[in-house]
Amino acid sequence: MSDDIDFTGTRGSTLGFKPRSFSKVFLDPAAPFGGIYSPEVLPCLDPDFLENCLDKSYKFVANGVLKSFGIDLSLATIRDALSTYDSFDNPKNPVPVVEVGNVHVAELFHGPTRAFKDLALAPFTKTTSLLAQELQKIYLIMVATSGDTGPALLNGLAGKANTFGVCLYPDGKTSVVQKLQMITAEAPNLRVIGVRGNFDDAQNELKRLLASSEFRAELADRGIELSAANSVNFGRIIFQIVYHIWTYLELVRKGTVMLGVHINLFVPSGNFGNGLAAYFAKKMGLPINKIILSSNANNVLTEFIQRGVYDLRTRRMIETSSPAMDILLSSNIERLLFDLYGSARTKDLMHELKHRKMFVLSDNELKLIHEHFDAGYATDKQVDNMILDVFQKLNYVIDPHTATAFCVRSQFLDYAYPVIYATAEWTKFSSVMARVHDCSDDLDVIAEKMGVTVPKAIKKLFRLPIRHKVVAEVSEVADIILDFIDSSLSH
Numbered sequence: 001m002s003d004d005i006d007f008t009g010t011r012g013s014t015l016g017f018k019p020r021s022f023s024k025v026f027l028d029p030a031a032p033f034g035g036i037y038s039p040e041v042l043p044c045l046d047p048d049f050l051e052n053c054l055d056k057s058y059k060f061v062a063n064g065v066l067k068s069f070g071i072d073l074s075l076a077t078i079r080d081a082l083s084t085y086d087s088f089d090n091p092k093n094p095v096p097v098v099e100v101g102n103v104h105v106a107e108l109f110h111g112p113t114r115a116f117k118d119l120a121l122a123p124f125t126k127t128t129s130l131l132a133q134e135l136q137k138i139y140l141i142m143v144a145t146s147g148d149t150g151p152a153l154l155n156g157l158a159g160k161a162n163t164f165g166v167c168l169y170p171d172g173k174t175s176v177v178q179k180l181q182m183i184t185a186e187a188p189n190l191r192v193i194g195v196r197g198n199f200d201d202a203q204n205e206l207k208r209l210l211a212s213s214e215f216r217a218e219l220a221d222r223g224i225e226l227s228a229a230n231s232v233n234f235g236r237i238i239f240q241i242v243y244h245i246w247t248y249l250e251l252v253r254k255g256t257v258m259l260g261v262h263i264n265l266f267v268p269s270g271n272f273g274n275g276l277a278a279y280f281a282k283k284m285g286l287p288i289n290k291i292i293l294s295s296n297a298n299n300v301l302t303e304f305i306q307r308g309v310y311d312l313r314t315r316r317m318i319e320t321s322s323p324a325m326d327i328l329l330s331s332n333i334e335r336l337l338f339d340l341y342g343s344a345r346t347k348d349l350m351h352e353l354k355h356r357k358m359f360v361l362s363d364n365e366l367k368l369i370h371e372h373f374d375a376g377y378a379t380d381k382q383v384d385n386m387i388l389d390v391f392q393k394l395n396y397v398i399d400p401h402t403a404t405a406f407c408v409r410s411q412f413l414d415y416a417y418p419v420i421y422a423t424a425e426w427t428k429f430s431s432v433m434a435r436v437h438d439c440s441d442d443l444d445v446i447a448e449k450m451g452v453t454v455p456k457a458i459k460k461l462f463r464l465p466i467r468h469k470v471v472a473e474v475s476e477v478a479d480i481i482l483d484f485i486d487s488s489l490s491h
Contacts, residue, residue: 004070005043007234010338011035011347022071022234027131027139027225029233030210033347036232038335043068045285051259053249058085058094061249062123062242068284069238077130084122084156087112094119095243097250100396103266103409103418104256106247109399112457113181114425115324116274117152120239124229125156125163132162132225140164140219140485142209143229144202146270147174147324148424150192151181153229158187164224164488165190166481168202171471174323177428177458184464188491191484192468193477198317200329203271205474206230215478222485231273232331240277245286247419257417262289264415266405268423269293269301270325272332279336279372290415294408295377296320300328305375308361310353321380321432322400324424329353340368374415378407386410387436397450399426399433426450427458 006019009031013019017032025037045068046052053061059082066078073081088094089110097106111118125141132139141163143153150167157165167182171194174182182192195202206228209215216226231237244265251257265288269275275293282288295302297318304310315328337346352359361369378386386403390396398406402422409418426433427443433450434441443454472480 004072006040007037008040008343009033009035010038010334010343011350012343022069023073023131026127026233026235027227029228029235034207034211034350035343035347036331036334037234038338039069039234042280042283042339043070047285049285050245050249050252053245054252054259057092058242058246061246062239065242065245066238071238073127073131077127077134080130081123081127084126087122088118095246095250097247097254097419099254100390100420101394103406103420104251105396105402105420105422106243106250107422108243109422109425111152112155113148113151114428114455114458115148115152116243116421116423117148118155119243120236121149121152121156121229123239124233124235125153125160127235128157128227128229129160129163137225138162138164138223139225139227140166140481141227141229142166142168142206142481144168144199144206145174145182146170146199146327147178148428149230151178154182154185154187154190154192158185158190160189163189164485166484167192168195168206168477169193170195170198170202173198173319173326175429175431177430177461178323180461180464183466183468184461186464186467188488191481192470193480194471195477196471196473199327200317201474203230203327203329203331205477207232209478212478218478218482219485222482222489224485230331231271231276237273237277237280237332237335240273241281241284244278244281244288248286248288251417251419260287261417262287263417263419264288264290264292264412266292266294266409266412266418266420268322268325268401268405268421269295270327270330272301272330272336274421274423275373276332276335279339282372283339290374291372292408292412292415293373293375294404295375296322296325296383296404297377297379298326298328299377301330301333302375302377304333305369305373308363308366308369309358311358312353313357320400321383321429322404324401325404336369341365374412376408376411378404382407384432384436387433391450397426397452398422399424399429425455427454
């Protein structure tokens with residue numbers, strides 16, 4: 001399909017800097033000037049790619065996407081990475097698309113940790129371990145999580161050779177199930193740290209450590225390389241592109257659309273990885289009209305898409321019923337800026353955001369955004385009402401994040417062939433479901449009320465011992481990580 005595609009820093013390069021291969025940015029996502037890596041160009045899917053995939057497996061589609069980027073991974077590594085989809089509810093169809101009223105819902109939560117992060121992080125973690133073994137190196141893979149990324153990383157990385165995994169989560173800012181998925185992780189190569197603050201605090205510390213020569217030197221002294229599994233790593237994004245393509249293929253298979261007809265995607269969005277992957281899929285040739293982002297009360301993305309203003313000057317994080325979207329600084333916006341406006345403009349805009357806490361796009365720049373995106377948001381009250389409404393009228397259960405997309409869909413009824421992405425299973429947000437259904441906050445009680453079952457993987461969490469109890473200030477994180485590494489290496 002494509003020659004090897006190089007990756008370059010979103011804020012330009014330094015003297016002597018050369019674009020890097022996929023495997024290099026996969027293992028070291030920190031780019032010059034504090035940027036992140038993005039493809040210099042995007043591949044174009046072969047005109048007959050979609051048609052050829054109609055009777056093929058998810059793994060076949062994923063392999064085709066990886067080939068289109070010409071990534072420098074061995075066939076064996078790719079095969080082993082994609083084999084992780086065998087752990088999903090239905091390996092033949094890990095992303096089922098179901099009709100719910102007058103929309104179609106792509107269910108992204110059928111992986112081991114019941115959220116869409118599994119679709120990228122399951123193959124990502126396998127690939128990381130395989131590359132580390134090939135290079136005979138040991139990698140520390142860090143992640144900051146608003147609730148779902150952490151469990152998916154820990155699940156995928158547990159016991160993997162040549163790796164350590166460290167997860168930072170905002171203490172008290174995730175759901176009970178999300179927290180249990182993290183603090184009960186038992187593999188000796190994993191450490192979970194609760195951070196006093198919000199997700200942005202955790203993510204900023206992650207970015208600081210990635211850019212810290214001092215921290216990298218400390219790790220190097222211990223024979224450890226540093227990487228990250230947040231969607232600042234393009235290795236996450238490339239696997240996310242796949243399920244957008246699969247969703248379209250499912251609609252064609254069902255006879256909902258004919259091949260070539262454009263669809264509209266309603267995407268719950270926090271860190272903008274899901275929305276960015278959809279944008280890249282569109283640019284590669286997937287027939288998408290608009291990507292409509294949905295936010296909660298932390299609607300900075302909605303404001304950005306609608307007005308071209310990214311303004312954090314007076315913003316304070318609002319705790320909502322959709323905690324995985326309680327994010328103000330969406331990292332992947334940077335890749336969108338880079339793709340639309342180039343590295344020089346991106347560097348200037350990100351500099352403004354860092355020092356002035358805001359930036360403003362020109363009218364012409366905003367027009368480019370509007371060619372691809374629209375956006376809306378929903379309040380917690382609207383989300384509660386939508387969860388109940390969808391259940392009572394359509395007998396379908398949605399979580400609060402998916403509910404934001406349903407709410408925003410109701411604001412954009414003119415968009416034909418709507419697809420809503422269900423990004424997490426209801427079980428991860430029992431307190432919200434209990435409030436909506438006016439019952440006790442007990443998963444079995446809630447499930448009985450809705451006529452559904454609780455997956456065994458979720459039920460067993462409440463019986464597992466707590467293995468990670470550390471809650472710390474952001475300033476303490478680096479020392480805690482180094483102590484963990486030292487302790488692990490001494491055994």
